[in-house]
Amino acid sequence: MDERRRRTPRQVRSQEKVTRLLDSAAQVFAELGYEQATTNSIAARAGVSIGSLYQFFSDKEALLVALEERYVADLRAVVQQHLDPARSAQLTTAALLRQMVLAFAHFEMTHAAFRPLFMRERVAAAHALHAEIVSAVARLLHARGPALPAHEQQQNALICVGIVKGLMQLTDPPHHLAPEVVSEAIVTVLLAYIAALFRRAGLPPPPELA
Amino acid sequence: MDERRRRTPRQVRSQEKVTRLLDSAAQVFAELGYEQATTNSIAARAGVSIGSLYQFFSDKEALLVALEERYVADLRAVVQQHLDPARSAQLTTAALLRQMVLAFAHFEMTHAAFRPLFMRERVAAAHALHAEIVSAVARLLHARGPALPAHEQQQNALICVGIVKGLMQLTDPPHHLAPEVVSEAIVTVLLAYIAALFRRAGLPPPPELA
DNA sequence: TAAAAATGTGAGCAATCGCTCGCGTTTTAG
């Protein structure tokens, strides 16, 4: 299943080492980015020799791929929890958006290497998940506004996701805005944009959006 | 004035070389980013020996700084043309926003290294210009909506600039949306957001924003 | 307990990068 992991660790000791290495890689990648991070520093921070690192990971990119699997699994769990149609049907659009944005902000805070790696590099599974999210948002838009032009929903969803991704960067240097402030602004922008979509289609926006 | 440029080129031949080196640096920086770009490849693409490169630039970072001066000067010209109060007063908010966003999209298309360098690295003059832009947008917001809470205008302006910066990334890989499509979406989002600001303050939004 | 398997280690190799330096060529000054 994972050809980039050289030896599957059989002893508890080495399994913990793999975990520590991935934690260390996440930190160093977050601080320096993938290219600037050195495998020696990742091993050193994990308290592991460089030789041990290469017993478990075939090369530097294998660390990235393994981290990707971990992050994508975590993010997929968040997405399935918040984009589930059954759950979302019980909430107002405003409440639903707020919960989703806050969940995503929390994910980014607890997964420091997410943006520097998966927003900039070419990472296959991350892009597949991104496409899933856009489609799920498109379905959600269709459920909330069935009268909106269906052929535009995919693009509208892409804009919505872009708003979240783009504005969430205001929490990074050099702006360093508080995640709560940024999340609130994102919700405001999303609600305003969706309301504008209704108006552009000649429909009255639902009162909860105003 | 520029201590990082070793010899000020006195002959036309070498002045052209400096120009070619900066053009080449812009291309390579845009393709690979600053860290991954190599001075040898920049010199090679410019058709200049590596020795000549270091006659005019003290080190690799000097290329970045010189490029920064060029880009910041160009962007400042665009900004002063479009954020000038006298000019902007004659346009509707919608038309003004559309012109500004299109001008910025055109700037990014003609300055390929702008985002990969100045949105990610710590570049002093670029950040100063960014702050100027946010303040100018804040003044513009105040002019268009004097009744809006003044103490929020700086933050609202930061959100507006963040919307433009964040969504403009949809023109990059992996999305590759057409700049015209993205610009139109940005205008829609900006207008919707500004209208929402009026509503949140208990004011009726100007009809041109609807 | 002893052999085998798994794990741990870090000096150092090959490749790459930023940058220098010695020297040849072209342009300018007088």
Add this chain to the structure above:
DNA sequence: CTAAAACGCGAGCGATTGCTCACATTTTTA
């Protein structure tokens, strides 16, 4: 025309990086 100044060149130096390998240590197996 001649000397000086400016410019051009690229082999290669020192530093860094991803990664290997020969060998030591620990755990498992029988």
